[in-house]
Amino acid sequence: MLVLQYILCKQEVFVEIIDDDKKIFVNYKKGLCFSNAETELLSNIFLKPVASVNLKEVSCFDDRIVQYQVSKLDLEPVLWHAIINCHKEQLFESISNNTPVKLKKWPDYKFLMKNPNHMKLSAILSKHWSNAQNLVQDTNISLLNVNKFINACYGLGYLIFDESKVIASNNNFIKLNQKNNKKSLFGKIRKRLGI
Amino acid sequence: MAQLKFIFTGTPNVGKTTAISTISEFEPITTEVATTDNLAAVKSETTAAMDYGEVSLENGIKLRLYGTPGQKRFSFMWEILTEGALGLIILVDNSHANPLDDLDTYLENFSTFIESTGVVVGITRYEHNPTPNLDQYYEHVMQKYGQNYPIFPVDIRKKEDVLLLLDALIATLEVS
Numbered sequence: 001m002l003v004l005q006y007i008l009c010k011q012e013v014f015v016e017i018i019d020d021d022k023k024i025f026v027n028y029k030k031g032l033c034f035s036n037a038e039t040e041l042l043s044n045i046f047l048k049p050v051a052s053v054n055l056k057e058v059s060c061f062d063d064r065i066v067q068y069q070v071s072k073l074d075l076e077p078v079l080w081h082a083i084i085n086c087h088k089e090q091l092f093e094s095i096s097n098n099t100p101v102k103l104k105k106w107p108d109y110k111f112l113m114k115n116p117n118h119m120k121l122s123a124i125l126s127k128h129w130s131n132a133q134n135l136v137q138d139t140n141i142s143l144l145n146v147n148k149f150i151n152a153c154y155g156l157g158y159l160i161f162d163e164s165k166v167i168a169s170n171n172n173f174i175k176l177n178q179k180n181n182k183k184s185l186f187g188k189i190r191k192r193l194g195i
Numbered sequence: 196m197a198q199l200k201f202i203f204t205g206t207p208n209v210g211k212t213t214a215i216s217t218i219s220e221f222e223p224i225t226t227e228v229a230t231t232d233n234l235a236a237v238k239s240e241t242t243a244a245m246d247y248g249e250v251s252l253e254n255g256i257k258l259r260l261y262g263t264p265g266q267k268r269f270s271f272m273w274e275i276l277t278e279g280a281l282g283l284i285i286l287v288d289n290s291h292a293n294p295l296d297d298l299d300t301y302l303e304n305f306s307t308f309i310e311s312t313g314v315v316v317g318i319t320r321y322e323h324n325p326t327p328n329l330d331q332y333y334e335h336v337m338q339k340y341g342q343n344y345p346i347f348p349v350d351i352r353k354k355e356d357v358l359l360l361l362d363a364l365i366a367t368l369e370v371s
Contacts, residue, residue, distance in 0.1 A: 105333040106345045109359055123366035126343040185199060186365050188252045193218065195362040 219248025
């Protein structure tokens with residue numbers, strides 16, 4: 001199990017993680033994260049196996065925050081960064097490549113790292129139920145990258161899933177709009193605005 | 196083919212003109228008149244007809260950016276401006292007393308246009324006014340309209356925030 005999975009599985013508990021001279025204190029439920037490491041390094045530590053760091057549950061960490069002089073960080077960007085950079089295809093047992101998923105809200109891209117694939121997947125999943133397999137067919141985004149996005153959205157609570165939802169195969173959401181030439185226009189706008 | 200134009204709308208003084216100015220190639224052309232109602236306390240002039248900005252694309256194609264008047268008494272302009280437009284950006288001021296009601300005003304008045312195109316919502320002055328929060332916006336829109344529109348807190352003076360709104364809007368328009 002990765003540190004990341006531990007934090008997401010045990011959302012209620014206060015977790016203390018020590019990795020060499022880096023100290024991290026996390027409580028997912030309260031959105032708390034204190035550390036003396038920067039976001040990127042923190043994300044790397046989150047991707048380490050639990051056994052490779054000193055991890056323990058504590059009743060609270062108020063005194064340790066003072067003792068170690070750690071800074072408060074936004075937990076969401078750290079978790080997002082870690083999951084997007086995790087090469088494990090299936091992070092969560094409850095979601096497989098065939099599980100119908102949908103966004104209940106858009107990831108907050110003002111604070112989260114994004115790329116064009118994230119925008120595309122967000123737009124599709126905010127409107128339609130789909131699954132990883134179908135998204136690969138509809139968007140030509142690799143299964144690994146689709147799964148990273150789904151994992152990140154699930155981990156941060158942006159996603160809902162429902163095994164009973166029926167998904168039409170080959171929806172080709174993107175291709176439908178290519179027929180009326182708009183895609184090339186949107187491409188020009190994106191290029192000009194640098195987005 | 197539809198004209199290449201996007202519409203910025205929202206409450207008076209929310210920052211529509213500012214949003215357009217962050218990406219337009221020239222200072223927005225405005226049609227401002229002296230404010231005579233309650234708004235006069237915070238703003239001496241308000242948009243009566245429209246704001247207009249522009250971005251040049253390839254081959255002489257222009258992306259046109261229109262800002263609507265915010266006040267309802269100028270709402271006759273809303274339909275005129277949206278004619279043939281690609282999509283809508285709604286800006287909501289979270290420091291107002293009832294920002295969800297403000298959002299409803301624009302979602303309802305532009306509903307026909309939104310159904311045939313797309314919409315993105317930018318929440319301004321959110322940092323110092325975190326209520327209602329993002330979750331409450333999403334719940335409200337889902338409950339009332341059954342939709343999951345992109346909603347982001349933004350600082351409309353920042354170009355990257357305006358581009359985020361356009362990026363999400365275009366992504367939405369690309370999906371059927």
